[in-house]
Amino acid sequence: MAGxxxxxIGGLARACGLTASALRFYDDCGLLVPVRVDAVTGYRYYGEAQVERGVLIRRLRGIGVPLEVVSEILNGDAARTGRLLDEHVAELAQRAREAAAVARVIKEEFGAGVVLSAAVLAAAIEQVRSAAASDREIPVLAGVLVESDADSVTLTATDRYRLSTRAVVPVRPSRGAWSVVVDAGELGGIGSWLRGLDEVTVRASDEGLVLAGDDSEHECGTIDEAFPDYRTMLAGLGAVRTRVVVGRDTLLAVLEAGGAAPIVFTVDQSGLLATCNGQLRPSSPRSPRSPGSPSSPRYTDPLARLHIPATVTGPSIELAFSPTTLRPALVSALGPEIMLDITAADAPVVVRSATDGELTTLIMPTAIPNSKEYGA
Incomplete structure (x- = not known):
């Protein structure tokens, strides 16, 4: 109070529920002019009767009444005030209907799903699904993470020893970003259906992942658990020390010849020297190339060693793989040649196509067997 x-202005602000800056603004607009302004200090002083006017202004502005209409209401009679308020409420209702219609269209667009090439999606599922865990010890690892954003649909699976991730460029992208973990088992038989379609629409729903094409639809159940943060793992990989470019079929032939025992690879500038415990058998008739052809492994030891031609960049290194881990990564790889990015003998190795980087697979090396087991 000022006597x-x-x-x-501070007292009026508290009494009206307004801020001092709002009162100064309403003064400048002519809506709530102080009774007196001190000529020396510039302080504004208001009459007690102006508290009611300030409260009314706050309430009108609270429901979005424009300043010019507030002025008309403050200066009009009851009939005009009623008419102005009815008009304002009717306008708000119309705007609410329009907003609801726009929101409904946007929600439909966001829920319409992403359109993909059905054949490309079928290939991506086959490439990634095999990296999912075959057991249910950790349920989420038995699933495939499907992520959709404006640029791509990415499929990722891991069983802790191998990780595969593939990005697919959409024919028509989704308007919204979403992700679900799909039970890998439910994706097993979907490839033949997809290959009968040109395009497929993929969307997430409350029930799971829905794939729709032509007049048919498939719904895949999901796993309601958080998928491991694989992007952090990829970002945390160490710098590549040794890079190997090798024929995919040649390396597969060595795995088929070596049986189930771990295979040790000695990597140097001459290529790869594969060593396994026991007789390395010649490739089966099913193999695309037979030993002795220019692109096939060359026997350097009749018992347990094969030389594999490869282009190697970086220092020599020795590391071992279990065929049950390495073989699926090679089978699902793209192109005739693969690239191995090696950081260390005990760190994940990145497997990529040498000509196409869409599919990326991480495989964990195994411990190098005791030299006595290998007859050294």
């Missing part, structure tokens, strides 16, 4: 029945 003489006057109220300071």
């Amino acid at each position: 003489d029945g006057l109220i300071t």
Whole structure:
């Protein structure tokens, strides 16, 4: 209070539920002009009767009444005030209907799903699904993470020893970003159906992942658990020390010849020297190339060693793989040649196509067997 029945701007602000800056603004607009302004200090003083006017202004502005209409209401009679308020409420209702219609269209667009080449999706599922865990010890690892954003649909699976991730460029992208973990088992038989379609629409729903094409639809159940943060793992890989470019079929032939025992690879500038415990058998008739052809492994030891031609960049290194881990990564790889990015003998090795980087697979090396087991 300022005496003489006057109220300071701070006192009026508290009484009206407004801020002092709002009162200064309403003064400048002519809606709530102070009774007196000190010529020396510039302080504004208001009459007690102006509290009611300030409260009314706050309430009108609270429901979005424009300033010019607030002025008309403050200066009009009851009939005009009623008419102006009815018009404003009717306008708000119309805007709410329009907003609801726009929101409905946007929600439909976001829920319409992403359109993909059905054949490309079928290939991506086959390439990635095999990296999912075959057991249910950790349920989420038995699933495939499907992520959709404006640029791509990415499929990722891991069983802790191998990780595969593939990005697919959509024919028509989704308007919204979403992700679900799909039970890998439910994707097993979907390839033949997909290959009968040109395009497929993929969307997430409350029930699971829905794939729709032509007049048919498939719904895949999901696993309601958080998928491992594989992007952090990929970002945390060490710098590549040794890079190997090798024929995919040649390396597969060595795995088929070596049986189930771990295979040790000695990597140097001459290529790869594969060593396994026991007789390395010649490739089966099913193999695309037979030993002795220019692109096939060359026997350097009749018992347990094969030389594999490869282009090697970086220092020599020795590491071992279990065929049950390495073989699926090679089978699902793209192109005739693969690239191995090696950081260390005990760190994940990145397997990529040498000509196409869409599919990326991480495989964990195994411990190098005791030299006595290998007859050294």
